[in-house]
Amino acid sequence: MNRLLLVVVILVLTFTSVSAQNFSTHNVKNGETIESIAERYFVTPNDIYALNPDAKKELKPNTVLIIPISKANPPKVTIVKEIKGFKTHKTRRKETLYSLSKKYEILEDDIKKHNTFLYANPLRKGDKLQIPIFKVTETVEKQTKDYTVLPKEGKWRIAYKFGITISELENLNPDMAEVLKEGEVIKVPNIGGEEEKEVDEKYSYYKVLPKEGFYRLKLKLGLEKEELEALNPILKETGLKNGMVLKIPYSNMAGDAEVDLKRINLIDSISDFNKKRIAVMLPFRLNRVDFDSTEDTKSSIKKDPYLNASLDFYSGILVAIDSLKTLGLSLEVDVYDTRYEVGEVTKIIDENNFEDVDAVIGPLTPVTFDKVASELRVYNIPVISPIGKKLKLYDNVFQSRPSDDLLKNKIINFVKTDSLVNNVIVISDTQNKDIAKAIMLEFNNAKQILSRKNKEGKDENYVLVDDIKDVLKPGKNVVFLETQNNGFASNVTSVLASLIQEENKDLRKKAMEIVLVTTNINSAFEGDEINNTHLSKLQFHYATASKEYNENVNNAFVKKYKSMNNNITPNKRAIKGFDLTMDVVLRLVTSENLYMSVKDVPLTEYVENKFFYKKELLGGYFNNTVYLVKYDDLTVIEVK
Known part of the structure; x- marks a missing residue:
C-alpha cells in the first residue's frame, strides 16, 4: 500500500472515532495545488498540511487528502451529471464491469442502465457496450448568514459566539474594518441547529497563538487538556487552532506573576464610540517658567526636572490622542498643572466638575497623587499613577508601575x-x-x-x-x-x-x-x-517594567511621534505617556468601565509597556507584569 495512503487510512480511522463529521477526503486531480484545494474547502494550506504532512514534499494526482471541514464555511458540494454522448466499447477477455467503471470513471450502474441486457446476463468477451460520456458539474456553496453586530461586540466576541477563529471571520468579511460598529451587518457561519455561544462575563477569554499546543497552554494557564475541553467542548472536535478563542477561568494563570499570556488586541474589540472624558494632571509648574524670551523659557525647562518630565510624558499623550481619534474615538481631555503642590490639587478639584470624568491620569508625585485619589474616591473615578510604586491603594487607584x-x-x-x-x-x-x-x-x-x-x-x-x-x-x-x-x-x-x-x-x-x-x-x-x-x-x-523598542523595526508610534515633534526620537517618559493613555482609553471603550476591564482584559501590551492589573482584596489595582530582558550582541532583547 502507498505510504501516504496508509497514513491517510490511519488518520481517517483515528478521526472517525473522535468526530467523523469534521473531516472529509479529497482525491487530487491533475493541475491542483494545495492552495487551490484549500481555497475550495475554505481552509488554509497549513490546515491541510497538519493532517497530510507528506503533501509538503509532493502532491501527486489521485492522492487522497484528509480535509478539515471549516466551521466558518462548511462546504456544501452539489454534483450534477449530464450525458454528452456515448462511446462504443467491445469487451475483451478478463474485462469486468468493475474494471470498465474504473477505466471510464463512471459507476457500474451507469453501464447497466444503458446496456439493459447486463441486468439478466453476465458480461462476455465480444459484447458491444454503449459507454455514457458525462459532463460533470460540481458546485460548492458557502453556508453563511447575515448577522447584525450588537452593542459592545468586537471581532473576538463574534468569533467565539460562532465557534470560529478571528481569521475565519475576517475571511468571511474581506471588507471588514478593524473596529466593528453596532448595527453593522456581517457574514457569519450558518450553524444550523447549534446554539450560539454567549460570552460569560464570569470568565476570561484567551486567543490561541500559532503553534500552541495543550502542553504550552498548561504552562501558561495552569489548565489540563481535559479542563480546557470541559470549558470548550469544540476542542474535542477540532483540536486547537491558531486564532480560536477559548473560555478560561477568570484571570486563570499558573502562579501569581504574569506569564507569557497574550491578550486579544483591544482595537479588535472597540464597541463604545460615545465621547470619553479624561483628565491629565502633571506638575508642569508653569508659574515658575520665565516667558520673557525664548532663551529664558528654554533655560527654565532645563532647570526644572518636573517640567521636563511632564513635557516628555505629555508629548506621548498627545500622540496617543491623535492615534485614538484615527480609530474614530471621541475624547475630551482636560489638562491641569498641579504645580507639585497639594494646595493646587485641592483647588483644581474644588473649582472643576469631575463627576462625569471617566479616568484621571496622574499626578506624578506621591503626595499630590494621594490627594487626588482620596478626593475622587467618592465619585468612584479611577485614578492611574504613571510612575508611583509604593502608593496607598484606595479602591479607585491603578498603580501602573510594577513593584520592586x-x-x-x-x-x-x-x-x-x-x-x-x-x-x-x-x-x-x-x-x-x-x-x-x-x-x-x-x-x-x-x-x-x-x-x-x-x-x-x-x-x-x-x-x-x-x-x-x-x-x-x-x-x-x-x-x-x-x-x-x-x-x-x-x-x-x-x-x-x-x-x-x-x-x-x-x-x-x-x-x-x-x-x-x-x-x-x-x-x-x-x-x-x-x-x-x-x-x-x-x-x-x-x-x-519596560522594554526597549527595536529601532530597526518600522514602528508606527515612533514615526508619528517624530512627525509631530520635529523629528525628535521619543524617550522612555514619552513612550510611557503614549502606552498608558492608549491602554486607559482602549479599556474604557471595550469594557463597561476601567474596573470591569481588569476582568475583561487580563493583559495588554504596547510599544514598551504592558499592563496586567490585579486587585488587592481590600484595595485598588496594581500592575503585575514585567519584562525579562538580556544583553545579546550589544543589544537588549526580551527573553521569551
Whole structure:
C-alpha cells in the first residue's frame, strides 16, 4: 500500500472515532495545488498540511487528502451529471464491469442502465457496450448568514459566539474594518441547529497563538487538556487552532506573576464610540517658567526636572490622542498643572466638575497623587499613577508601575527554573547586604562575595580576580550583582568577563559559563564606566517594567511621534505617556468601565509597556507584569 495512503487510512480511522463529521477526503486531480484545494474547502494550506504532512514534499494526482471541514464555511458540494454522448466499447477477455467503471470513471450502474441486457446476463468477451460520456458539474456553496453586530461586540466576541477563529471571520468579511460598529451587518457561519455561544462575563477569554499546543497552554494557564475541553467542548472536535478563542477561568494563570499570556488586541474589540472624558494632571509648574524670551523659557525647562518630565510624558499623550481619534474615538481631555503642590490639587478639584470624568491620569508625585485619589474616591473615578510604586491603594487607584518585589521575584524565579545552573554566586556591597541575604536564603548553596573594605571597614568598591575565581565551578555559573555604585559594577563585570572559559580538551580545561543577573537594574549598570561588551559577553539578565523598542523595526508610534515633534526620537517618559493613555482609553471603550476591564482584559501590551492589573482584596489595582530582558550582541532583547 502507498505510504501516504496508509497514513491517510490511519488518520481517517483515528478521526472517525473522535468526530467523523469534521473531516472529509479529497482525491487530487491533475493541475491542483494545495492552495487551490484549500481555497475550495475554505481552509488554509497549513490546515491541510497538519493532517497530510507528506503533501509538503509532493502532491501527486489521485492522492487522497484528509480535509478539515471549516466551521466558518462548511462546504456544501452539489454534483450534477449530464450525458454528452456515448462511446462504443467491445469487451475483451478478463474485462469486468468493475474494471470498465474504473477505466471510464463512471459507476457500474451507469453501464447497466444503458446496456439493459447486463441486468439478466453476465458480461462476455465480444459484447458491444454503449459507454455514457458525462459532463460533470460540481458546485460548492458557502453556508453563511447575515448577522447584525450588537452593542459592545468586537471581532473576538463574534468569533467565539460562532465557534470560529478571528481569521475565519475576517475571511468571511474581506471588507471588514478593524473596529466593528453596532448595527453593522456581517457574514457569519450558518450553524444550523447549534446554539450560539454567549460570552460569560464570569470568565476570561484567551486567543490561541500559532503553534500552541495543550502542553504550552498548561504552562501558561495552569489548565489540563481535559479542563480546557470541559470549558470548550469544540476542542474535542477540532483540536486547537491558531486564532480560536477559548473560555478560561477568570484571570486563570499558573502562579501569581504574569506569564507569557497574550491578550486579544483591544482595537479588535472597540464597541463604545460615545465621547470619553479624561483628565491629565502633571506638575508642569508653569508659574515658575520665565516667558520673557525664548532663551529664558528654554533655560527654565532645563532647570526644572518636573517640567521636563511632564513635557516628555505629555508629548506621548498627545500622540496617543491623535492615534485614538484615527480609530474614530471621541475624547475630551482636560489638562491641569498641579504645580507639585497639594494646595493646587485641592483647588483644581474644588473649582472643576469631575463627576462625569471617566479616568484621571496622574499626578506624578506621591503626595499630590494621594490627594487626588482620596478626593475622587467618592465619585468612584479611577485614578492611574504613571510612575508611583509604593502608593496607598484606595479602591479607585491603578498603580501602573510594577513593584520592586515583582522585579526581584521575576529574576529569582528565572534562575530557579533554569535546570542547567550549576553554581550561584551573590556579589554585593554593604549598602545591599539585605537583598544579598534574601537571595542567599533562596539558594541554599550559593556563595557570597562582598566588596573589599579599607581599614575603617568601609567599602572600597572592588573585588579581586581570585575572590571570584575561587568560587566558580565548571559549567553554568549565575552571578547576582547587587549595587548602585558605578565603579563597583564596572570592576565586577570586567573581572567576570575575563573569567569566562571555553572548553579546551587539549589543555584539559572545562567550559566556564558565567551569566550575570541583578534584582535591581539601576544607573550603575547604565553609566559610561560600564563596558557593554562585557555585559553582552556575560548575557546580563534583569527584570524591567519596560522594554526597549527595536529601532530597526518600522514602528508606527515612533514615526508619528517624530512627525509631530520635529523629528525628535521619543524617550522612555514619552513612550510611557503614549502606552498608558492608549491602554486607559482602549479599556474604557471595550469594557463597561476601567474596573470591569481588569476582568475583561487580563493583559495588554504596547510599544514598551504592558499592563496586567490585579486587585488587592481590600484595595485598588496594581500592575503585575514585567519584562525579562538580556544583553545579546550589544543589544537588549526580551527573553521569551
